[in-house]
Amino acid sequence: MPADSQSAVSGKPVPQDLGWPIFGHTFELLKDPMKLGNRMRARFGDVYKTRSFFMEVVQLFGPEANEFVLLDKDQNFSSKEGWEPILKRLFPRGLMLLDFDHHRAHRRIMGAAFKTEPMRGYMHTMQERIPAYIDAWATSDEFRFYDAIKDMSLELATDVFLGLVGHEDSKRINQALTDMVSASMGVVRVPLPGTIMRKGVQARQFMVEFLTALIPQRRDGNGSDLFTHLCQAVDDDGNRFTDQEIVDHMIFLWMAAHDTITSSTTTLVYELGRNPEWQDKLLDEMRSLGAPDTPLSYETLGDLVLTEYAFKEALRINPPVPSMSRRAVRDVSFKGYHIPKGSYVGISMLATHRDKNTWPEPMRFDPMRFSPEGGTKERHRFAWVPFGGGAHMCLGLHFAYMQAKLIMYDLLPRYEIVLRPGYSTDFQIMPLIKPKDGLPVRLKQRD
Numbered sequence: 533m534p535a536d537s538q539s540a541v542s543g544k545p546v547p548q549d550l551g552w553p554i555f556g557h558t559f560e561l562l563k564d565p566m567k568l569g570n571r572m573r574a575r576f577g578d579v580y581k582t583r584s585f586f587m588e589v590v591q592l593f594g595p596e597a598n599e600f601v602l603l604d605k606d607q608n609f610s611s612k613e614g615w616e617p618i619l620k621r622l623f624p625r626g627l628m629l630l631d632f633d634h635h636r637a638h639r640r641i642m643g644a645a646f647k648t649e650p651m652r653g654y655m656h657t658m659q660e661r662i663p664a665y666i667d668a669w670a671t672s673d674e675f676r677f678y679d680a681i682k683d684m685s686l687e688l689a690t691d692v693f694l695g696l697v698g699h700e701d702s703k704r705i706n707q708a709l710t711d712m713v714s715a716s717m718g719v720v721r722v723p724l725p726g727t728i729m730r731k732g733v734q735a736r737q738f739m740v741e742f743l744t745a746l747i748p749q750r751r752d753g754n755g756s757d758l759f760t761h762l763c764q765a766v767d768d769d770g771n772r773f774t775d776q777e778i779v780d781h782m783i784f785l786w787m788a789a790h791d792t793i794t795s796s797t798t799t800l801v802y803e804l805g806r807n808p809e810w811q812d813k814l815l816d817e818m819r820s821l822g823a824p825d826t827p828l829s830y831e832t833l834g835d836l837v838l839t840e841y842a843f844k845e846a847l848r849i850n851p852p853v854p855s856m857s858r859r860a861v862r863d864v865s866f867k868g869y870h871i872p873k874g875s876y877v878g879i880s881m882l883a884t885h886r887d888k889n890t891w892p893e894p895m896r897f898d899p900m901r902f903s904p905e906g907g908t909k910e911r912h913r914f915a916w917v918p919f920g921g922g923a924h925m926c927l928g929l930h931f932a933y934m935q936a937k938l939i940m941y942d943l944l945p946r947y948e949i950v951l952r953p954g955y956s957t958d959f960q961i962m963p964l965i966k967p968k969d970g971l972p973v974r975l976k977q978r979d
């Protein structure tokens with residue numbers, strides 16, 4: 533049945549299993565969200581209500597549901613109210629926490645920081661810095677890839693995002709970001725003394741003061757970092773951000789970029805380690821562009837076709853943002869069910885990406901699924917949604933592709949990714965996907 537929404541909305545009540553009193557299904561969700569989702573769908577179908585993290589959420593499953601919620605052509609759903617329970621205290625007024633006209637106006641200004649010229653600048657900084665990290669990793673017999681790439685992303689962010697390389701406060705800044713992100717993922721949502729939430733709130737306060745003090749100089753500066761571009765961003769009608777908006781957006785952007793890139797490149801390295809034939813294919817592609825001697829240019833990024841397929845496939849198997857939520861601002865109906873105004877509505881990228889009806893053998897790494905022959909045209913356009921879709925679709929999508937390609941282009945032509953024989957790892961899914969053991973790997977120098 534097609535998705536529908538209308539003003540006088542009727543329909544069946546959504547079936548529900550709220551689980552335990554108060555906690556609902558929180559613990560099962562944290563342990564194995566796929567198992568919980570499969571069980572609920574087997575019982576209720578594609579629309580049902582559960583409770584977790586003290587909230588009742590109507591879960592909608594499948595590409596049509598993703599389209600209904602993300603494309604949201606009738607403006608039925610608030611992203612702000614969907615995300616605020618998780619992000620409000622630490623990342624208030626970030627782009628994802630704005631709605632409708634207000635959101636559109638801010639997105640237009642922020643778009644200036646993601647145009648071609650600023651992107652070239654970010655790329656240049658990354659190209660200068662990434663090889664040294666990779667060489668340092670290769671000096672150990674074995675290292676935890678997830679931890680290493682996380683540290684690299686954090687340090688790169690100080691440079692690419694803030695233009696503060698070697699700054700006396702860079703350690704404190706990195707710690708502040710780490711504290712904010714950890715706090716936003718914690719179960720305790722109130723900043724009681726001794727909690728990680730308290731640490732996170734203090735870290736935000738530090739960052740607000742630190743960034744605010746830098747704004748006057750960045751408004752007139754000529755740096756190539758994202759913060760400078762945000763301070764100078766102007767839309768086609770001449771609108772700019774206020775100081776407070778710059779600070780709010782900067783802190784949010786930093787969070788949005790950090791763990792997502794860390795998680796997705798970790799999955800890619802894991803799958804390449806398990807599928808060495810794919811390392812060879814990417815290597816051939818890179819050599820055809822002159823690797824390792826010829827650096828990539830902004831223009832040749834698009835020539836890394838197989839590398840892009842491989843990254844997309846990693847994002848399919850393990851979407852770094854496994855699920856998303858919205859709140860209905862009016863009564864709506866979907867597949868004949870009535871969803872009352874005020875309901876929290878959740879969709880799962882993870883479940884969509886691992887649905888065997890759309891993706892045969894879903895856990896098999898097969899980047900050719902993203903080639904024209906692999907069925908891209910035939911598939912529903914909301915069957916692959918690691919970056920969301922519609923008005924709130926990830927603004928840093930090209931940035932993410934660029935960073936992943938730069939890392940691979942610096943790594944694969946010089947080193948082979950080697951996993952322990954027969955190795956496989958378990959990924960923690962919630963709140964963000966990461967390998968439970970940090971993914972031990974070895975980089976073997978190529979001849």
Ligand code: HEM
Nearest residue numbers: 627628788789792793796853918919920924926927928932
């Ligand atoms: C592989 C890496 C990434 C993934 C998987 C990812 C995923 C997502 C998703 C799913 C959303 C939509 C959330 C929603 O609709 O509720 C989103 C939004 C956003 N992302 Fe990303 N992201 C990634 C990297 C980045 C990077 C590198 C940046 C910035 C440099 C960034 C900036 C943003 C921003 C600003 C938004 C909010 C857009 C809006 O509300 O209009 N992301 N991202």
